[in-house]
Amino acid sequence: LALTVWQWLAPHHELSNLQEALARTVAERESAGKENSTQAQEQVLAMQTRLTALEAQLDESRNQQATLENIYQDVARSRDDWALVDIEQGVTLAAQQLQLAGNVQGAVLALQAADARLVGSNRPQFFNLRRVLSQDLARLRALPEVDMPGISLRLESVIAAIDTLPLANEARLKPERKPGTRNLPAPSWANGLNFWPTLQALASEFWAEIRGLIRVQRFDRDEPALLAPGQAFFLRENLKLRLLNTRLALLARDQTTFRSELKQAQSWMERYFDTRNAAVQSAVGGLKQIAANEIDIELPTLNASLSAIRGFKTGRERK
Numbered sequence: 001l002a003l004t005v006w007q008w009l010a011p012h013h014e015l016s017n018l019q020e021a022l023a024r025t026v027a028e029r030e031s032a033g034k035e036n037s038t039q040a041q042e043q044v045l046a047m048q049t050r051l052t053a054l055e056a057q058l059d060e061s062r063n064q065q066a067t068l069e070n071i072y073q074d075v076a077r078s079r080d081d082w083a084l085v086d087i088e089q090g091v092t093l094a095a096q097q098l099q100l101a102g103n104v105q106g107a108v109l110a111l112q113a114a115d116a117r118l119v120g121s122n123r124p125q126f127f128n129l130r131r132v133l134s135q136d137l138a139r140l141r142a143l144p145e146v147d148m149p150g151i152s153l154r155l156e157s158v159i160a161a162i163d164t165l166p167l168a169n170e171a172r173l174k175p176e177r178k179p180g181t182r183n184l185p186a187p188s189w190a191n192g193l194n195f196w197p198t199l200q201a202l203a204s205e206f207w208a209e210i211r212g213l214i215r216v217q218r219f220d221r222d223e224p225a226l227l228a229p230g231q232a233f234f235l236r237e238n239l240k241l242r243l244l245n246t247r248l249a250l251l252a253r254d255q256t257t258f259r260s261e262l263k264q265a266q267s268w269m270e271r272y273f274d275t276r277n278a279a280v281q282s283a284v285g286g287l288k289q290i291a292a293n294e295i296d297i298e299l300p301t302l303n304a305s306l307s308a309i310r311g312f313k314t315g316r317e318r319k
Helices: 002-075 079-101 104-121 124-141 148-164 192-213 229-252 255-272 278-291 303-318
Strands: none
Touching: 079 104, 079 303, 104 124, 124 303, 148 229, 148 278, 229 255, 255 278
């Protein structure tokens, strides 16, 4: 009976195992299919996004190309039109440099080049345009000159020297160099002629020794400028930061920050550094000279020249 039962149950058990294995296989394939489907959808979406971006770029390129073609068609009419386009581009760039970086010399050169181009065209109709350019050029030349590169280089030289400048508490009282022992003639008490020169030499040497032991030093500062060795490093680094901020204010033509940072840097140098040292004196003097510069100059615009150029071009296009 047991054998019969076993023979009857064994196929059923084996069939059950096969069904479970088949179910697992189907589930795994369904999961893999879903994963592959998700990946495929993501890839399709990414390709669609990329295709949309490429189409947008293509449209933009076509628009730019159409714009350029229109420009080329407009300026290809004559040599004068080409000249006007070049002049407008040069003056526009000069106007941007003038307002953003205060490049007065660059603006002057651009206007001079534009005027020379108009002179080379030898056209009477350019007279009014040249007159406007000359007026802007005169305003630029009348501006006080600010040597921006020179000021920046002087600041850089002071920054580079900060690590080598001696601090006030590093200036120790150095004893004067003692004269070497001189070979004095042996006193000859028997000979009265040699006694007084020898005594005078001994007295002079004794007085020199006394003077070397005593030194009078004057301190004019309200507060002693003494720093711990660890503080000296941070003082020098903060001083460099002050001067770097000064250079940034110079580029931004920020007169208030420019002078404020210089004043603070100069105050630190006079308070914490050895002002008897020649290098320190030179650095402080350089900061004073830099602070005397007026960098906040009201710069004119080149709007009149640009308007004249564009108006002239518009008038030619209407004809």
